[in-house]
Amino acid sequence: MMGQFPATVADYRERAKRRLPGFLFDYIDGGAGEEQTLRANTSAWQQVLLRQRVLVNVDQIETDARVAGQTLAMPLVLAPIGLGGMSARRGEVQAVRAANARGVPFTLSTVGICGIEEVAAAGAMLNWFQLYMLRDRSVVDAILRRVAASGVQTLVFTVDLPLAGSRHRDVRNGVATPGLGPKLLRVSQVLRRPRWIVDVALRGKPLSFANLAGHGPAAGDFEAFRSWIDAQFDPTVTWDDIARLRERWPGKLILKGILDVEDAEQAAKLGADGLIVSNHGGRQLDGVRATALALPDIARTCGSKLDVLVDGGVRSGIDVFRALALGAKAVMIGRPWVFALAAGGESALHTLLGRWQKELQVAMALTGVRRLADIGPACLDTSVQAQIGQPKEPLNKFRGDAGHGWPAQDQARK
Template identity: 50%
Template sequence: MSLFNIAPVTVDDYRRIAQRRLPKFLFDYIDGGANREEILARNCGDFSQLQLKQRVLRDVGSIDTATTLFGRSMAMPVALAPVGMAGLFRRRGETQAARAAERCGIPFATSTVGVCPVDEVAASVAEPIWFQLYMLRDRDFVLEMLERARNAGVDTLLFTVDLPVPGMRQRDFRNGMIGGGTAGKISKLAQILSSPRWIYDVGLRGKPHTFGNVASKVENPKDLDLYKSFIDGQFDPTVTWSDIAWLRQQWHGKLIIKGVMESDDALAAIDCGAEGIVVSNHGGRQLDGIASPIAKLPGVARAVNRQCSIMLDSGVRNGIDVVKALACGADAVLLGRPWVYAMAAGGEQGVVDLLEMINKEVEIAMALMGVNRIDEITGELLDSDLW
């Protein structure tokens, strides 16, 4: 049976369809990780090391997956993570994903390096979106983007701290997305020409193909290589916690620090005034050979001791993973690659279908574990040496 005729159910289903529809360099960009990609596999694999307890003869007649995070009611403990260049995976992709998230009652975070600018994404929905930002060398430009986000109605800043330098993503070199000179450009063109659906949907109907939030800083807005050079040159390896304290003074909305893997860093984020942290290794795209976020989460949660909200990012692929993350101490999870696969495969409706499936998986898991509410999912429901 053709992949275009199946009814996708799992993230793997959406991934396979996305692989067929996208130019190879774009699929590899979202699918790949750092170096040998060992941590990429571990992020997902470590979830399978955790075992849930199945309990019987409990009254589970009133299952409710709703929760509250940062003062916002959510239909389930999931938010869509920021993903760079999402607008190249489907026409105006950030807006499609934001609408899907709103339809499913969860937050959407748009990226600094999204194709659609923050104000375009915010205007596509009624609920406030989250905005993800890096600490750039040009602090005046950071202030400009904060102001732009405020004017767009953003109330929550997701600040990424695990990218002082870009990770070594070897797939991007191999497929010609990074470097390669003329040969690399020819390779990318050949990959594009082999993806007619993408050419029609994104190439022709998805313009402008720019990083909307930073377009004013690039001389030629049609040259994505110039955008990449600008962004790579703006990553600041000198950033310390004192810079986060400065950021806290500039931003008066909710502040979430994304990219925390160690307990002392989590406590430092709290000291800087963050309302939340995201335990994350950037989806395995930065440093290979480290621990997975789900393995680190219990220790971080114990150290934080409810002083702030905790989210987990990297490796979540289904509703069972969501439940395991909650049992390990998270208040919610961020979903990254899965929503991009679903959007590439089926657009806004594909993301909605995926999120509804994940919510159903959470509901069924709760019923079979004997709980009715999200706050009843605790470490007591895990058979694991982590607890």
């Protein structure tokens, strides 16, 4: 009997879990600490209620968005995922092809498997690159030159990684832990996935950190290279470094990892073109605010000065609508695209993106809007208490004039 077809991110996640080695699935799926923030990111969106309207002419709905100087088919960008290319054969190449076919950008991680040249050749139309500020600035300079030479115009700079987060799942799987025992554990997990061995480990070679080739230890030695990368994260980075980066990078600059309004204002002062409201998918500091909670105040304060994006816990086209109603220009998705790719490759990701666009269109139609510019606070239902999590105030309770205020976050925290 044939199995059911996947319809949601949760469905793709289950398939990915059955196909990936355990340590790799946990690396993608897991978060920091007890994973409180990881769970909160998803549940917070579910507390944002939509205001349904009927008998409104919603013919010819438009989902086109203008982000970082580019026109997108919908307000969505594939986020950078370290090791994302190990989810499928030459995974980042498949991902950029699926993304570009749906008219949205793909963001390649510094610690992706495929190199910037390979990914750019597969999808140069809409291709972004993510960068860390490493201790060895010569490595940063070399990467920037390669990125510029590949035609990339949008640089996503991650600012919330002075140190690697504490991820318990990685510890349990012996990731980056020396010794024979941890290595045998990971080998046993790989051997349970013969399909992955053939499709990815053998047919998908080389499995190396191609963007960092020539720097540090051999890029194919994952244990040694991960230790080198962890040591390269620079806790001394300050806003002065961002100012210097802004001077050197001629394209669009988007800062990823902003949760605080004061940090958002500083990003705008230094000339960033955009920012991503992000807690690193709950993978860095456990116990911080869900991004749906942090977004409204940042969008209200800085949305007119730069493009405000958001990531973390977005799991459907309806969540995309919610993010726009709370002030975002677009969303970034990470785990959803990796799960889809692991579950069924490029075609599965292409299908998922198309389904999300349809879900966004349905949400627009049933809230009475035809253009993204019309999505705002007035599209949210403030009359009832959100049930999930039982907050003292619903996330979409607004202060100020109706239709022009933003969520009363201070009240929600009391």
